[in-house]
């Protein structure tokens with residue numbers, strides 16, 4: 168609250184300035200974005216399809232999923248994703264619904280790709296945790312929840328597959344509270360489950376929505392009965408046991424559950440809870456409508472903001488004075504465009520061999536062809552954002568304008584990396600970088616065939632630039648020695664190999680290295696030399712990262728902790744700044 172609000176611009180001011188890049192208030196107000204996190208198979212793809220259906224982005228949900236064959240869905244782009252049926256890369260889909268504009272950020276479900284999830288969540292203002300109601304919390308729900316919590320996002324919960332036998336809703340609520348310390352507030356409450364799933368009570372409007380099992384592919388026909396109209400309700404539910412239970416549950420919930428507190432929701436302490444069935448379209452639209460009421464609009468972001476004096480001199484002086492601590496809150500209403508890169512990807516469309524950088528717009532208005540500054544540029548170089556695209560269903564569309572909360576894919580000349588800020592105006596703006604996860608698996612990668620070394624090198628360089636994995640080299644290796652890949656999970660290696668094969672047509676050999684942990688040595692090479700001379704680095708591998716900074720590889724956590732304890736000057740860190 169004590170942050171300077173200098174970036175707030177009044178509406179009268181912005182509407183009269185013609186060459187500024189401010190975003191109209193109504194465009195900011197109507198935007199919501201939502202990241203979906205879930206354990207694989209909980210129904211994320213199905214849910215995404217149904218949401219797109221409401222936006223008219225798909226004519227018939229599921230039409231894109233070939234029956235009985237490999238999956239090929241809207242959010243799965245790459246071959247490997249299709250083959251394995253897992254969603255690897257976080258992608259973005261947007262659609263208009265009623266008066267709103269919604270951006271859905273897809274996130275990989277597998278924990279080996281937690282880092283990609285974290286990056287996608289960095290671009291999100293809201294998240295929904297999708298659960299399989301029969302299974303409750305699963306291993307990757309736990310991992311992804313931790314990632315979401317790190318970002319402190321408002322978190323909604325959707326218990327899916329209620330058309331199948333499910334855990335009791337109380338049991339689900341208990342699990343979430345006990346394991347995550349997250350209180351839930353049921354906005355929807357299920358009436359039965361499995362074959363007896365009759366619908367949901369909307370506890371906020373006190374209306375029961377009864378569903379027709381008819382057509383699974385189109386928007387569900389819903390009959391609504393006010394909770395007060397007991398006679399009709401009883402007749403329509405047509406199951407005395409479930410009717411009695413509903414009446415009982417309603418009373419119990421009123422008594423037991425603390426009221427919805429939007430402040431606590433915003434802080435990620437209370438999670439609005441929904442029950443439904445994505446496949447049969449129960450509760451999806453209700454969720455969407457309530458999310459639009461409750462979800463947060465594009466949020467302000469902390470940034471480092473500096474005046475860019477003539478030739479950037481002043482900026483430099485300020486920079487050295489108090490390094491890169493954020494000093495300003497950039498509001499979406501800020502009169503200049505700002506945004507940051509949270510993902511880069513090559514060869515999204517193999518026919519075009521393109522490279523994309525995904526930008527989350529934080530403030531102002533993006534216009535095709537605008538010139539922007541770049542947070543890492545030393546000499547104030549400007550980049551022309553000539554091409555931008557968004558994803559609408561499976562089609563990529565060219566974007567003319569974008570507003571706060573939106574995500575656009577822009578052509579990446581190679582200059583844009585994850586965490587970079589792009590901005591218009593005379594002030595240099597830098598949002599805090601997106602931290603990397605500490606790698607836990609390591610392997611040498613080689614090209615078995617010398618004649619294809621050039622393509623191998625090119626592919627590797629590209630994938631490293633994307634941040635798909637990190638690279639390390641042995642100490643004193645100036646580039647001729649073996650390359651070490653470092654990743655958070657084994658599947659990331661497999662993706663690298665599969666992409667080298669499909670996108671660069673080269674094979675690769677991977678030789679695992681038996682270390683489990685990397686620590687950056689903030690104390691520098693002198694510290695490494697001292698420890699090495701004292702014989703402290705036995706069974707520890709000394710390597711360097713891309714910027715020739717020292718990194719130690721350990722066989723286990725205990726070994727790293729005890730070395731740090733004994734040799735404090737090493738200043739071991741799980742990742743580099």
Ligand code: GDP
Nearest residue numbers: 207208209210211212213328331444445446447
């Ligand atoms: P993802 O791995 O999280 O993207 O999950 P999918 O959307 O691919 O769904 C996994 C499986 O669960 C598929 O066979 C879906 O048809 C099925 N499924 C998804 N939602 C539901 C649902 O609400 N009810 C039932 N019975 N099955 C569902």
